[in-house]
Amino acid sequence: MDGNGIVAHEQLFIGGQLVDPLGTGTIEVVSPHTEQVFARVPHASREDVDRAVAAARRAFDEGPWPRATLDERIEVVTRIKDAIAVRHEEIARVISSQNGSPYSWSVLAQALGAMMVWDTAITVARGFTWEERRAGVLGPILVRREPAGVVAAVVPWNVPQFTAAAKLAPALLAGCAVILKPSPESPLDAYLLGEIAAEAGLPEGVLSILPADREVSEYLVGHPGVDKVSFTGSVAAGRRVMEVASRNLTRVTLELGGKSAALILPDADLDTAVPGIVSAAWMNNGQACVAQTRILAPRSRYDETAERLASAASALVVGDPLDPATQVGPLVARRQQQRSLDYIALGQQEGAKVLTGGGRPQAQPTGWYVEPTLFGDVSNSMRIAREEIFGPVICLLPYEDEAEAVRIANDSEYGLSGSVWTGDVEHGIDIARRVRTGTFNVNTFSLDMLGPFGGYKNSGLGREFGPEGLGEYLEHKMVHLPAGWEG
Numbered sequence: 001m002d003g004n005g006i007v008a009h010e011q012l013f014i015g016g017q018l019v020d021p022l023g024t025g026t027i028e029v030v031s032p033h034t035e036q037v038f039a040r041v042p043h044a045s046r047e048d049v050d051r052a053v054a055a056a057r058r059a060f061d062e063g064p065w066p067r068a069t070l071d072e073r074i075e076v077v078t079r080i081k082d083a084i085a086v087r088h089e090e091i092a093r094v095i096s097s098q099n100g101s102p103y104s105w106s107v108l109a110q111a112l113g114a115m116m117v118w119d120t121a122i123t124v125a126r127g128f129t130w131e132e133r134r135a136g137v138l139g140p141i142l143v144r145r146e147p148a149g150v151v152a153a154v155v156p157w158n159v160p161q162f163t164a165a166a167k168l169a170p171a172l173l174a175g176c177a178v179i180l181k182p183s184p185e186s187p188l189d190a191y192l193l194g195e196i197a198a199e200a201g202l203p204e205g206v207l208s209i210l211p212a213d214r215e216v217s218e219y220l221v222g223h224p225g226v227d228k229v230s231f232t233g234s235v236a237a238g239r240r241v242m243e244v245a246s247r248n249l250t251r252v253t254l255e256l257g258g259k260s261a262a263l264i265l266p267d268a269d270l271d272t273a274v275p276g277i278v279s280a281a282w283m284n285n286g287q288a289c290v291a292q293t294r295i296l297a298p299r300s301r302y303d304e305t306a307e308r309l310a311s312a313a314s315a316l317v318v319g320d321p322l323d324p325a326t327q328v329g330p331l332v333a334r335r336q337q338q339r340s341l342d343y344i345a346l347g348q349q350e351g352a353k354v355l356t357g358g359g360r361p362q363a364q365p366t367g368w369y370v371e372p373t374l375f376g377d378v379s380n381s382m383r384i385a386r387e388e389i390f391g392p393v394i395c396l397l398p399y400e401d402e403a404e405a406v407r408i409a410n411d412s413e414y415g416l417s418g419s420v421w422t423g424d425v426e427h428g429i430d431i432a433r434r435v436r437t438g439t440f441n442v443n444t445f446s447l448d449m450l451g452p453f454g455g456y457k458n459s460g461l462g463r464e465f466g467p468e469g470l471g472e473y474l475e476h477k478m479v480h481l482p483a484g485w486e487g
Contacts (some may be wrong), residue, residue: 007039009187012048013194013209015055016202022047027184027211032100032330033320033367041187044210046219049179052208053225056150056177059205066147066175070130073173074122079200081118084161087196088112091161091189096321098186099157100330100368101284103322109284114161117465120449121169124470139483145474147175148251149227152220154241156233157185157332158287158390163255164193166453166464167230172206174473176228180209181220185332187211221245228473231255232289234388235413235458242461253462253472255289255454257388258416261409262292263431265402265422266300270308272443273421278312280419280445282372285329286392287336289459290417290439290447294378294385296405299398306376306396310355313372313394318361330367331391337368340391344373347384347393353377355396380408388414402431409435415456419445438463 007029011018023045028037044052060066065073084091088111095110096103131144153167160182171178182190190209197207210220214237221229222244230253231241238254245252262277264270280292297305321329331337337360344358357373370392378385378395385395399405409418419441420431428442438455439447447453452468454460462472481487 006037007188009039009041009191012042012044013191013207014048014052015059015205015208016198017204021045022051027187029098029185029188030333031097032332033322035334035366035368038097039188041191041211043184044212044216046216048210049216049220049223052179052210053150053220053223055205055208056179057225059203060147060150060177063177063203063205065177065203065206068175070125070173073175074125076201077118077122077169077172080196081115081122083196083200084111084115084118087192088115091192093322094189094192095160095186096329098188099160099287099332100321102326102329104324104326105284110159110161113159114165117162117165117449118169120465121165121173121470124170124450124467125173128467128470133487136480138480140481140485142479142481144477144479145471146477148473148475149176150225151176151178151228151230151473152181152223152226153178154181154217154221154229154231154233155183157183158284158289160186161189161193163232164190166232166469168207170464170470171230171473172202174470176473177206178208179220179226180207181217182209182211184211184213218244221250222247224248226250229253230472238460253464254460255464256416256458256460257390257414258289258291258455258459259294259386259388259412259414260290260292260417260419260437261294261296261412261435262418263296263405263409263420263435264298264301264305265405265420265427265431266298267423268421269423270301270305274305274308274312276421276443276445277419278309278316281394282313282316282328282392285331286340286394287332287390292417292419292445293389293394294380294408295394295396296399296408297396298405299400302398306355309396310374313374314356316372318364318369318371328372328392330364330369332368334368336391337370340370340373340389340393343384343387343389343391343393347375347378347382350382350384351377352382352384352395357392380411386412406431406434413458416459417441
């Protein structure tokens with residue numbers, strides 16, 4: 001911390017150690033609650049990227065990590081997981097200070113959630129089929145899964161440790177070397193992760209961490225020394241990542257945006273559905289790609305549903321993200337606050353009705369706050385129902401019958417998440433089969449790290465978590481063996 005009380009990091013974590021940056025740029029981290037700069041870190045340059053890629057290439061091409069046994073890699077990754085568990089409160093405070101996530105949510109989802117990702121990745125790796133023999137048409141064959149190589153992992157500001165774990169854990173267990181690129185809004189928790197990884201005993205070169213803006217990110221994902229890119233962010237940025245990476249035919253995994261629908265069926269128990277949907281819609285201040293931002297209610301129960309949702313949303317506690325009582329904190333940046341306010345104005349122009357919220361909370365004159373806002377009388381053709389707002393602005397849409405509800409849910413360029421709330425679980429499963437999203441929930445909302453997570457349509461390419469997510473960091477090799485050889 002410098003003489004002005006500002007947290008100051010002066011070095012970059014490259015190849016497993018802190019080194020002086022080759023560039024002179026600086027990233028200022030601004031509190032979304034106070035609107036004041038409270039930390040500074042170096043801005044990685046292209047030359048720093050070159051240095052990190054070179055270190056990763058040496059570690060992968062010549063170093064011990066890809067050649068270690070699975071048990072040896074699991075031993076190191078387990079130490080990372082255990083250290084995150086021990087330091088989870090510290091990690092949660094740092095993340096909430098950067099991006100405005102309510103501290104209580106950060107403890108569970110940002111820190112302990114990341115620890116669970118590391119833990120389940122270890123479980124998956126232990127049970128994974130790394131090598132198998134098959135009876136081929138022309139003779140016996142050996143099928144191997146081998147590490148993809150050097151990975152560029154680009155993570156967003158909304159859940160930085162969770163998304164970092166979703167990429168690093170399987171990549172490291174597979175035997176890859178990784179360059180982590182955190183967002184300029186949330187670089188501080190990445191320093192904690194670098195410290196943890198170094199203490200866990202990762203070999204030299206296996207992990208580098210480079211806070212940087214979009215220009216340097218493009219340079220990283222387009223670097224010829226990178227074998228695999230894993231990106232989480234907006235659709236527009238994902239398209240650009242894919243375009244840049246394609247120049248080298250670099251493999252990509254893209255986890256992008258969502259405009260997910262929560263379908264309330266006529267037989268739903270609203271005492272269960274409303275609290276479940278409210279927590280899934282406004283979680284992390286509405287800054288979640290899987291948020292249930294389109295709530296579909298049967299016209300026969302529309303007024304009752306609207307009243308209950310509006311009442312629950314208006315009761316959410318808005319305030320300082322570090323206050324344990326806070327349920328909705330500030331948005332990450334002024335631009336995000338203005339984006340939500342602009343969509344609120346647009347929704348009213350389109351003819352939707354504000355049922356609760358609709359502006360800045362009077363109790364928070366400072367900070368990038370927006371009231372939890374619920375729009376009623378929304379049609380699916382409105383921009384507020386079609387575009388990802390990424391803030392605490394939620395739409396309630398009426399429907400006439402089940403067929404229309406499913407049609408509305410599917411009438412989106414996104415396909416990331418969704419839910420159905422019904423008195424008949426088997427019928428809910430049937431609805432799940434009809435809605436084109438990568439993740440779906442029946443009478444609940446969760447994200448299980450032992451299963452595949454990812455999107456249909458513009459919500460992305462590839463999967464994270466489970467054996468499917470581990471497979472994203474592996475190449476498949478076929479070895480032909482002599483006919484008749486049994487070995």
